[in-house]
Amino acid sequence: MAEKLYGYAGKILRVNLTTSKISVEPTDEALLKRYLGGTAYAARILWDRLPAGLDPLSPDNLFIVCTGPLTGTLIPCSGSVEFCFKSPLTGIFGETRAGGMFGPKVKFAGYDFIIVEGRAEKPVYLNIFDDEVEIRDASHIWGKTVHEATDIILDEIHNHNASVACIGPGGEKLVRYASIMVDYDRAAGRCGGGTVMGSKNLKAIAVDGDRDIVAADPDKFWEAAMEGMKRVGKRRNTFGILGTIGGLAGLNEAGALPTKNFQTCYFEDAPKISGDELARKYLAKRRACFACPIGCGRYAGIPGGKYLTPLHEGSEYETAVMLGAEALVSDLEAIVRASYLCNTYGLDTISTGNVIAFAIEAFERGLITEEDTGGLKLRWGDPDVVLDLIDMIVQRRNIGDLLAEGVKRAAEKLNKDAADFACHGKGLEMPAHDSRGTGKSIAVQYAIGNPRGACHVHPSWTAMWDFSRNDMGLKEFGLPDPPKDRFQETGVNRGKAFKIIVSFGELASILVICTQAIHGTAEENLNPTRLSALLSALTGWDITAKELLTLGERSYNLKRCFNVREGISRKDDKLPRRQVEPLASGPTKGIKVENLEGMLDEVYEALGWDKKTGIPSKEKLSELGLQDVADAVWKKQP
Numbered sequence: 001m002a003e004k005l006y007g008y009a010g011k012i013l014r015v016n017l018t019t020s021k022i023s024v025e026p027t028d029e030a031l032l033k034r035y036l037g038g039t040a041y042a043a044r045i046l047w048d049r050l051p052a053g054l055d056p057l058s059p060d061n062l063f064i065v066c067t068g069p070l071t072g073t074l075i076p077c078s079g080s081v082e083f084c085f086k087s088p089l090t091g092i093f094g095e096t097r098a099g100g101m102f103g104p105k106v107k108f109a110g111y112d113f114i115i116v117e118g119r120a121e122k123p124v125y126l127n128i129f130d131d132e133v134e135i136r137d138a139s140h141i142w143g144k145t146v147h148e149a150t151d152i153i154l155d156e157i158h159n160h161n162a163s164v165a166c167i168g169p170g171g172e173k174l175v176r177y178a179s180i181m182v183d184y185d186r187a188a189g190r191c192g193g194g195t196v197m198g199s200k201n202l203k204a205i206a207v208d209g210d211r212d213i214v215a216a217d218p219d220k221f222w223e224a225a226m227e228g229m230k231r232v233g234k235r236r237n238t239f240g241i242l243g244t245i246g247g248l249a250g251l252n253e254a255g256a257l258p259t260k261n262f263q264t265c266y267f268e269d270a271p272k273i274s275g276d277e278l279a280r281k282y283l284a285k286r287r288a289c290f291a292c293p294i295g296c297g298r299y300a301g302i303p304g305g306k307y308l309t310p311l312h313e314g315s316e317y318e319t320a321v322m323l324g325a326e327a328l329v330s331d332l333e334a335i336v337r338a339s340y341l342c343n344t345y346g347l348d349t350i351s352t353g354n355v356i357a358f359a360i361e362a363f364e365r366g367l368i369t370e371e372d373t374g375g376l377k378l379r380w381g382d383p384d385v386v387l388d389l390i391d392m393i394v395q396r397r398n399i400g401d402l403l404a405e406g407v408k409r410a411a412e413k414l415n416k417d418a419a420d421f422a423c424h425g426k427g428l429e430m431p432a433h434d435s436r437g438t439g440k441s442i443a444v445q446y447a448i449g450n451p452r453g454a455c456h457v458h459p460s461w462t463a464m465w466d467f468s469r470n471d472m473g474l475k476e477f478g479l480p481d482p483p484k485d486r487f488q489e490t491g492v493n494r495g496k497a498f499k500i501i502v503s504f505g506e507l508a509s510i511l512v513i514c515t516q517a518i519h520g521t522a523e524e525n526l527n528p529t530r531l532s533a534l535l536s537a538l539t540g541w542d543i544t545a546k547e548l549l550t551l552g553e554r555s556y557n558l559k560r561c562f563n564v565r566e567g568i569s570r571k572d573d574k575l576p577r578r579q580v581e582p583l584a585s586g587p588t589k590g591i592k593v594e595n596l597e598g599m600l601d602e603v604y605e606a607l608g609w610d611k612k613t614g615i616p617s618k619e620k621l622s623e624l625g626l627q628d629v630a631d632a633v634w635k636k637q638p
Contacts, residue, residue, distance in 0.1 A: 079290025109209030168346025216540030266586020322353025428453025460505020473527025
């Protein structure tokens with residue numbers, strides 16, 4: 001008889017939309033002990049099940065809903081869910097996270113993972129309550145916005161306590177960066193997860209349940225959870241007050257706020273779109289996800305006027321910068337409106353803002369014309385241009401059809417010099433943290449782009465080290481001191497720091513908790529030692545802090561190998577030309593990435609990757625228990 005799985009639901013729900021077959025299988029305990037759960041477990045499934053070169057929009061692509069052992073428990077910030085798939089935007093490993101209630105509800109329904117494959121003949125949605133799983137017709141809500149569809153689904157299933165992960169017209173129209181929206185406004189925005197759902201004719205998943213999560217040692221787990229809640233709760237009076245947008249003004253003053261399609265990192269009108277301004281004028285209240293003591297969510301709206309907008313969660317830092325500063329828009333009401341439209345249309349605000357800024361510059365350079373835009377003049381600082389382009393993108397109308405393909409494909413189609421100012425990493429649009437004005441760790445992170453492309457938080461915000469100067473409780477695990485000058489590139493132990501931070505960062509997506517729970521200082525986060533205590537008490541397995549970091553390293557390397565199998569190597573670990581040009585103005589004027597190759601050499605060496613190819617070495621993969629993966633990725637190498 002199998003050992004009881006404490007902390008886990010113990011089951012995986014499989015749904016084949018082509019055959020309408022619904023099945024349940026046990027979660028593999030042996031895999032759990034090697035990967036723990038979340039995106040690491042999903043990465044193993046995708047590695048084993050998906051052949052190289054598979055079209056991400058094929059019915060054979062898998063869409064995996066992931067929870068982790070800590071999801072839905074008493075620990076702080078345990079309300080996350082991760083979605084994994086091969087990305088239709090980048091063609092490599094795709095993962096995207098959202099907060100809210102969906103992850104815990106999947107666990108309460110009795111599942112660690114939901115794996116969806118195939119394609120339905122007509123639009124459908126899944127309704128899950130414990131063992132009751134239905135594939136329901138969604139033809140009548142296909143074309144509806146996220147908010148409209150979510151309301152209809154909750155009414156139809158007669159359960160307003162359920163959590164709904166839903167796509168909007170963006171996913172239906174296969175915009176390559178369509179988001180999955182959880183509980184109306186919590187966005188799993190990156191990599192095109194909503195596009196994968198749309199390709200499967202899957203409008204939504206509604207889930208609820210009443211199953212318990214049982215700890216192996218309830219008393220010890222309670223004690224460790226309350227310690228974690230106390231620690232992370234300290235961030236409520238700092239990060240929680242203004243939320244993510246609260247950092248906008250400070251980053252601008254530091255010369256680290258991407259502006260005008262990354263031409264500079266300083267926006268003169270930043271105070272007009274700051275967290276203080278949002279709180280003073282438009283904030284209705286703060287919102288928190290499941291078991292979150294921070295409450296970084298903003299619930300805001302515009303009560304009247306040209307940009308009338310209903311109350312919704314949004315106007316995060318990334319949204320305000322990418323839909324505001326990047327297009328030189330300083331009208332906060334228009335930015336709140338744009339945030340709402342992206343949410344209810346199901347569009348990633350980061351990618352949307354990036355391609356809009358790119359389009360404005362392309363228009364300025366004559367690469368896009370009024371004939372392409374249907375007569376719309378694309379101008380910097382015009383909020384109506386941003387709003388009109390959002391509508392064009394979601395409808396795939398005029399130039400919106402090209403922009404819906406993402407900035408990399410758009411630049412390739414425009415040809416000429418468009419690639420010089422298309423800011424992406426392996427096809428994923430760069431977010432609101434510049435690789436020059438912030439800190440050089442971000443330059444390496446964007447260049448390697450592992451696992452999902454140019455991202456600042458997956459697996460971790462490495463700029464915690466050289467920009468924020470925050471050790472996150474990793475000093476005892478060998479994290480070196482940061483350089484005195486955040487712009488110094490080589491010779492500062494960057495490789496060693498990078499390896500430790502990404503190994504730690506992977507744990508958030510493996511355990512499926514919010515990254516904010518680990519990004520605090522050593523006194524206010526879930527560091528490896530605290531996570532070790534939590535997991536050991538929950539699962540009954542003796543898991544040391546050092547073993548957790550090794551597990552994070554294993555996950556990081558497995559995802560890299562997934563991408564290597566898709567053709568990724570050192571030749572692809574690069575920055576776009578715009579990101580190696582000197583910044584045009586502001587406090588960081590003239591700063592650029594000087595020696596990316598030197599930094600990559602140091603990072604590859606620390607990671608145990610081959611410097612010539614950028615592939616994890618056979619020895620490293622064998623050390624991590626990934627011998628079969630090593631055999632697969634190295635058999636074709638010279």
